[in-house]
Amino acid sequence: MKAVRLLEYDGPLVFNEVPTPTIASDEVLVGIRYTAVNHLDLVEASGKARQILPIDLPWIPGHEFSGVVEQIGSDVAAYAPGDAVFGTTTGTGAYAEYLAVKAMAIARKPSNLSFEEAASVPVASQTAWQGLFTHAHLKAGQTILVHGGAGAVGTYAVQLASNAGATVIATASGNDEAYLTSIGAGRIIDYRKTQFEKVLQEKVDVVFDLVGGDIRRSLLVLKEGGILVSAVQPVSQEEAAAHRVSGMMMRLAPSGEMLDRIGRLLEDGTIRADVATEYALEDVTRAWEDLAGSLPGVHGMPPSGQAAARRKSHGKIVLRVA
Numbered sequence: 001m002k003a004v005r006l007l008e009y010d011g012p013l014v015f016n017e018v019p020t021p022t023i024a025s026d027e028v029l030v031g032i033r034y035t036a037v038n039h040l041d042l043v044e045a046s047g048k049a050r051q052i053l054p055i056d057l058p059w060i061p062g063h064e065f066s067g068v069v070e071q072i073g074s075d076v077a078a079y080a081p082g083d084a085v086f087g088t089t090t091g092t093g094a095y096a097e098y099l100a101v102k103a104m105a106i107a108r109k110p111s112n113l114s115f116e117e118a119a120s121v122p123v124a125s126q127t128a129w130q131g132l133f134t135h136a137h138l139k140a141g142q143t144i145l146v147h148g149g150a151g152a153v154g155t156y157a158v159q160l161a162s163n164a165g166a167t168v169i170a171t172a173s174g175n176d177e178a179y180l181t182s183i184g185a186g187r188i189i190d191y192r193k194t195q196f197e198k199v200l201q202e203k204v205d206v207v208f209d210l211v212g213g214d215i216r217r218s219l220l221v222l223k224e225g226g227i228l229v230s231a232v233q234p235v236s237q238e239e240a241a242a243h244r245v246s247g248m249m250m251r252l253a254p255s256g257e258m259l260d261r262i263g264r265l266l267e268d269g270t271i272r273a274d275v276a277t278e279y280a281l282e283d284v285t286r287a288w289e290d291l292a293g294s295l296p297g298v299h300g301m302p303p304s305g306q307a308a309a310r311r312k313s314h315g316k317i318v319l320r321v322a
């Protein structure tokens with residue numbers, strides 16, 4: 001099968017033929033239609049975080065996908081060949097024509113989503129769901145501040161929090177205001193012009209951090225007993241305690257069951273999936289440059305001239321595989 005591989009840390013991505021994977025009894029073989037790119041792919045490939053995010057080289061990147069079940073393992077009862085599915089990998093393998101994946105890590109593709117849209121959903125939506133509900137225990141009537149509200153994870157956080165009955169404030173570029181308002185944000189703070197802690201008059205119950213930076217600024221705007229959940233950096237327990245709040249860094253623990261619940265919200269139109277840009281799998285290097293530009297400096301990858309420009313559309317960058 002055709003696959004994108006990284007042969008050495010920080011090396012180029014190569015596109016070549018590799019053996020098609022075989023499946024274990026609890027796995028399915030998925031013919032991948034689309035995959036999506038994540039900042040984590042770039043971090044893992046760079047080797048800069050290899051102590052905490054090791055990869056086995058040569059490595060096929062790819063944390064999420066949509067596709068069609070080709071084969072099922074002997075213990076798999078929930079799926080049959082021909083089923084349209086989407087899901088997450090164990091951190092490897094989706095930039096390829098076929099993927100062997102645990103049946104418990106996938107869900108049925110929402111019928112109203114294209115394969116392109118479905119591939120954009122699993123990582124961002126589950127990160128938002130877990131950040132809001134598993135870790136921050138967000139409830140109706142509470143107020144949440146989402147940093148990076150217009151990003152891939154942020155747009156799910158805004159939609160899910162709003163749907164849960166919370167008041168949503170988001171930091172984002174000012175020209176994302178209309179978009180974010182349309183998906184449920186009550187207030188946008190333009191991070192390019194304003195320091196959020198200087199303009200927020202009332203304190204919030206939850207901060208969901210998808211950007212990073214000085215966490216003390218976020219701790220300052222939390223109510224006593226509030227919580228800061230960061231998807232991007234550790235939170236000092238001493239600093240949090242000094243502000244009489246709690247804080248934690250989350251790491252996505254995906255599940256097919258959670259994805260199935262999210263799939264139903266997509267299917268009934270409660271939330272929506274957005275694709276920013278589509279590239280062919282062969283053009284993965286351009287896709288990575290595009291993504292690197294959205295969090296300049298965070299990955300230590302200096303953005304190229306093109307990548308330094310702000311992406312014009314919202315949502316994920318997807319790769320067309322078949």
Ligand SMILES: NC(=O)c1ccc[n+]([C@@H]2O[C@H](COP(=O)([O-])OP(=O)(O)OC[C@H]3O[C@@H](n4cnc5c(N)ncnc54)[C@H](OP(=O)(O)O)[C@@H]3O)[C@@H](O)[C@H]2O)c1
Pocket residue numbers: 038039040123124127147148149150151152153154171172173191210211230231232250251252291294295298310311315
């Ligand atoms: N812990 C986990 O399990 C987990 C899972 C998924 C993702 N993540 C991490 O979460 C982060 C966000 O991921 P993503 O896929 O949502 O990224 P993304 O789609 O690239 O979105 C990044 C967003 O951040 C905005 N932004 C940049 N600087 C900002 C600032 N100072 N204040 C407010 N917004 C700012 C950008 O807006 P402009 O374009 O207008 O600058 C963009 O909308 C990444 O670091 C990713 O690695 C962690």
